[in-house]
Amino acid sequence: MNKFLSFCFVILLILIIAAVTYFTSIKSKHKIFDNGIDGTYTCPMPQDSFFSDQPGECPKCGMTLIETKGHNNFAYLELMNKYTCPMPEDSVFSDTPGICPKCGMTLVKAVIDGTYGNNKSLANLLEPTNSNVVGEYSVAAVLDTSIGGEIYLPGKVEYDPNFAVNIATRVNGRIEKMYINYKFQTIKKGQKLFDLYSPELLTEQQNYIFLLTKDPNNTSLISASQQKLLLYGITEDQINQLIKFKTANPIVTIYSPVSGIVVGSENFGNSSGNIMLEKSANSKALTVKEGNYVQKGEIIFRLMNTDKVWGIFNVVQRNSSFVKVNQLIYVTSEIEDMKPFTAKINHIETRFASVDKTYRVRVYLNNNNNLMMLPIGLRLEGRVMISPIKGLWINKKSVVNTGDQHIVFVKHGNGFKAKAIEAGFEMGEFVQILGGISIQDVIVQNAQFLMDSESFIKIK
16 A cells, blocks of 8 residues: 555656646746747847847847847747748748759848847848838938029020121122132121122223213213112222223222121022021131132122120020010120120020920120120020929939939838939929929938939839
């Protein structure tokens, strides 16, 4: 009987020890892995599997321990021994290291999404860098305000074709001597242009002298002959010489009736519509030479008067609604000694230039009123003031222009995502936003810091 009781006591003791051991291990396991226990700390690196009741540093990696609250440690342990493709879109997992069957990249240790160490998300870190950027960058808000400013219009000085003069031969003849040989020479009124031999003009001179000597009382006929000589290009001084010496000159000098700049020597049929805008050097020779026979009505010189000129300014399409006729424009030039001046926009051309996608506006300038003459071809810069416009605005630095679209980087969780926007007017350092983001969005202040190349931006 005593042996039986002793045997039962031993069996009972063994069962008690086993039960105590079992419940102790279960309690220890829950102490390690229960997410809800307060005051428990763990290493941020899940592969270290270190836990402590007190804050401190991990003895394995030296990182600062963090609270286990909110961490799914069981899931960490399940993935500790798994491998995955570094490209998150492939979603390949393996129990052993190797090569990804989809992209061929080497598999890496897998971890699940979680927050640890400076609050950086693994999901954000594993996203492609061409669509998501993780980092600490200065941010800016979208402004809902009214912004005004001024737009800059590049321009240049051009001839006013309304003041062009064609100097043509009025009789048939041959050019004996040229006094003007190159384009863009300046000519004064009364200056010699060329010497012309014309049998027709010689005959008219002889008729006039005959009337003066043989029929001096026939004033009406003499006056008609004199008027014909004037219409043929003879000046009053030359007529006075005929009256004084009674000698006809077979070679007659033709003088300029106006002042201007020589821009060509083409016939009416061969003249170019853009001759006044031709980008030729000052040394380009004229087509008419000494010894050439010319016909009545043939243009020898084309003169442009520079007392009245045009200021032509280009307006890009998006700014065309800001520019109106009679609007003031503030004009500056490349000449250092020339003071800026204010003018009015006189005309807006209706033709749209598809090459540079601009409209042209015209300003009539009086060169005589300026302290310094505006030379043809001088580059100008015009400024037009714009009234404040209500809308959403961001700084230009926050936008990346890829050519066919405008990109901003919007705050998204622990990173920034590239997003396409619809841009409107540009006012100084600001760009109007017509769509793509709202007033609630936070964007990167300088978008250039978040990209390696514009060609690598991927929009989601």
